[in-house]
Amino acid sequence: MYSLKQNKLLLLGLCLPATLIVAIFIIFPIANGVYMSFTDASPLRPTSKFVGFENYRYLFADDVYWQVLGNTIFIIGFATILAMLISVCLALLLNNTIRFSGLYRSLIFQTWVVPWIVIAILWGWIFNTDYGLVNGTLAQYGLIESQIDWLFNGKYAQWAIILCFAWRSIPFLMVIMLAALQGVPGEVLDAAEVDGAKYWQKTFKVTLPLIQNISLAAALMQAVRMFQEMTLPFVLTEGGPMNATMVLSMYSYNLAFDSWDFALAATVGSLWLVMLVLFGAIYLKTVVREM
Amino acid sequence: MSYVELNNIGKSFDRVEVLKKINLSIKKDEFCVLIGPSGCGKSTLLRIIAGLESPSSGSLSLNNKDVTELRPRDRNIAMVFQNYALYPHLTVRGNMEFGLKLDKTPKAKINDLVNEAAAILKLEPYLTRYPKQLSGGQRQRVAMGRAIVRNPSLFLFDEPLSNLDAKLRTKMRTEIKSLHFRLKSTTVYVTHDQIEAMTMADKIVVMNEGEIIQVGTPLELFDNPKNLFVASFLGSPEINLFEGTVKKSSDGYLLKLGGTSDLNLPQDLNFNEDQKIIVGIRPQSLKVSSKSTKLKSVVNIIENTGTSTFIFSTVGSSNVCSEVDRNLNFKVGDDIFLSAEPNKMLIFNPETGERLINEI
Numbered sequence: 001m002y003s004l005k006q007n008k009l010l011l012l013g014l015c016l017p018a019t020l021i022v023a024i025f026i027i028f029p030i031a032n033g034v035y036m037s038f039t040d041a042s043p044l045r046p047t048s049k050f051v052g053f054e055n056y057r058y059l060f061a062d063d064v065y066w067q068v069l070g071n072t073i074f075i076i077g078f079a080t081i082l083a084m085l086i087s088v089c090l091a092l093l094l095n096n097t098i099r100f101s102g103l104y105r106s107l108i109f110q111t112w113v114v115p116w117i118v119i120a121i122l123w124g125w126i127f128n129t130d131y132g133l134v135n136g137t138l139a140q141y142g143l144i145e146s147q148i149d150w151l152f153n154g155k156y157a158q159w160a161i162i163l164c165f166a167w168r169s170i171p172f173l174m175v176i177m178l179a180a181l182q183g184v185p186g187e188v189l190d191a192a193e194v195d196g197a198k199y200w201q202k203t204f205k206v207t208l209p210l211i212q213n214i215s216l217a218a219a220l221m222q223a224v225r226m227f228q229e230m231t232l233p234f235v236l237t238e239g240g241p242m243n244a245t246m247v248l249s250m251y252s253y254n255l256a257f258d259s260w261d262f263a264l265a266a267t268v269g270s271l272w273l274v275m276l277v278l279f280g281a282i283y284l285k286t287v288v289r290e291m
Numbered sequence: 292m293s294y295v296e297l298n299n300i301g302k303s304f305d306r307v308e309v310l311k312k313i314n315l316s317i318k319k320d321e322f323c324v325l326i327g328p329s330g331c332g333k334s335t336l337l338r339i340i341a342g343l344e345s346p347s348s349g350s351l352s353l354n355n356k357d358v359t360e361l362r363p364r365d366r367n368i369a370m371v372f373q374n375y376a377l378y379p380h381l382t383v384r385g386n387m388e389f390g391l392k393l394d395k396t397p398k399a400k401i402n403d404l405v406n407e408a409a410a411i412l413k414l415e416p417y418l419t420r421y422p423k424q425l426s427g428g429q430r431q432r433v434a435m436g437r438a439i440v441r442n443p444s445l446f447l448f449d450e451p452l453s454n455l456d457a458k459l460r461t462k463m464r465t466e467i468k469s470l471h472f473r474l475k476s477t478t479v480y481v482t483h484d485q486i487e488a489m490t491m492a493d494k495i496v497v498m499n500e501g502e503i504i505q506v507g508t509p510l511e512l513f514d515n516p517k518n519l520f521v522a523s524f525l526g527s528p529e530i531n532l533f534e535g536t537v538k539k540s541s542d543g544y545l546l547k548l549g550g551t552s553d554l555n556l557p558q559d560l561n562f563n564e565d566q567k568i569i570v571g572i573r574p575q576s577l578k579v580s581s582k583s584t585k586l587k588s589v590v591n592i593i594e595n596t597g598t599s600t601f602i603f604s605t606v607g608s609s610n611v612c613s614e615v616d617r618n619l620n621f622k623v624g625d626d627i628f629l630s631a632e633p634n635k636m637l638i639f640n641p642e643t644g645e646r647l648i649n650e651i
Contacts, residue, residue: 187376190343195390195437196364205389209380 016243036266044260055267072247079165080223087173095181112171120235127151151237154244161245164232169222176218180211216287248272294319294347294477299349302335306516308415309335311501324488327498334449341370341447369438370447375430377422383577384418391533408436426461448480473540476495485525522571531577531611533570537562549607553585557633569639576635577613590621
């Protein structure tokens with residue numbers, strides 16, 4: 001049989017385009033970012049020099065960095081959990097043959113095609129102190145006496161951002177979980193029913209364990225995606241009040257384009273990269289189980 | 292006394308009528324096999340007995356109790372599915388315990404029941420394994436284990452052996468049958484494999500197009516099929532069918548098959564001259580010899596399975612098969628002569644397919 005290995009030149013030629021694209025657009029930026037984190041690169045300086053672990057030492061000693069890291073984990077953690085819970089419920093509901101389930105499915109998915117910036121503006125209005133839907137509704141039912149500054153109160157602002165992040169993530173997670181639910185063999189559910197399981201027992205003891213791996217992998221993907229997203233805090237709260245909603249992505253953006261400290265921004269990025277890689281590896285090793 | 296009683300059970304999916312007024316009673320401890328071609332409604336009927344589908348009309352009673360409206364869990368049944376339907380996230384033990392745990396059976400009793408079932412099914416070494424670590428046959432045994440631990444009043448099997456290879460199928464067939472002897476449980480077993488039906492059943496129910504065609508013991512159905520459908524469905528290789536016109540001759544009635552071939556018909560029966568009939572003769576009853584008869588043929592293919600030898604030949608436009616002694620020395624292309632005992636002939640109306648003479 002003809003093997004590509006016999007024609008080294010052709011083999012190289014076929015591999016080259018993909019290798020080049022990966023090298024130029026993925027490996028080089030990562031390597032360059034990591035390299036920059038060991039320099040004092042800034043557009044304000046004509047040249048940069050190697051400073052070793054100086055940037056890392058600075059960041060680890062900076063309270064703001066730890067606050068931002070804590071915020072990011074808190075906001076994205078809760079947003080993912082909230083989005084997962086709601087998506088599972090919606091997927092279970094839509095997986096049953098309720099009327100118009102196809103319509104609901106496509107309506108819910110509409111959220112996914114709306115750009116982040118539109119979502120940010122939309123929720124900005126919903127949470128607006130004076131004219132917002134939330135305050136308006138709460139006031140109408142007499143649940144609040146005075147208007148609440150949802151986006152300018154540290155305690156509420158984090159939860160508002162969590163809610164927006166979760167809301168945007170629901171369609172993606174729901175579609176994945178719906179697909180997973182449709183992959184659960186009907187016979188296994190029939191067997192559970194014959195074994196005496198009620199609907200909730202079937203759901204918790206059979207259906208959910210069977211879609212667990214797919215759901216958790218989807219949750220990981222969505223969490224990583226949210227790590228990269230800064231539109232919501234950037235538009236809604238500008239990371240405030242008092243950095244309460246500042247997330248890593250926005251923090252690194254601010255360092256680079258407000259403080260013009262490319263090196264420190266690259267350091268944040270590098271730490272973030274290491275953290276996500278480690279988290280992803282541990283998560284997949286421990287949570288996703290063999291079946 | 293009947294244990295399972297189906298009264299006028301009908302089932303339609305939208306406008307498609309899948310089951311038409313099914314009436315059937317199954318005795319206690321009986322092994323009843325539902326058999327029929329794909330799409331005949333046998334699996335739907337089983338699912339209705341299980342409670343996984345509700346009938347569009349009619350009623351169903353188990354042990355003299357109307358269960359038509361009851362959910363599967365309230366019927367005290369167990370079911371073994373075609374694709375095993377094991378819970379992939381649970382071990383063998385977990386699979387077998389599942390129903391017992393839901394019933395809140397005490398832990399010590401669960402252990403006893405699972406260990407006992409595992410011993411019966413020789414599953415002890417695999418209790419901590421997951422289904423994907425088991426072979427097809429082992430999975431099938433786990434599915435049966437899951438059924439027997441619950442000590443149900445009725446076992447339902449939905450084509451449980453169709454995913455196994457031929458050798459394992461034969462082995463599991465015997466295992467299921469011996470399990471039935473041991474547990475003395477009422478069983479409804481769905482299959483499209485007539486060998487399974489013939490070897491396992493106390494009672495066979497032949498179904499076609501949503502209707503029960505005939506009910507009886509395996510030999511009753513084999514020897515006295517009600518119509519062409521039952522005659523062709525049971526028996527392997529299939530029954531030989533000779534279609535022709537009845538003529539009276541000096542030796543009594545003959546079946547003219549076209550060409551020079553004729554078949555001697557039973558002399559104790561009355562036929563009408565020129566009556567069109569189909570005569571069915573099982574391969575085991577179609578004798579082959581080199582001695583001249585009125586039915587001449589040429590050997591097309593010889594199949595030797597080791598236990599039996601089949602000769603396939605052509606008569607008129609139809610292919611016929613006869614089972615012969617393996618020591619008979621025929622070769623492809625040899626002229627042969629066929630004959631059959633008159634009492635081994637089954638005679639059918641070619642238009643309706645019904646048996647013309649029910650008992651010969």
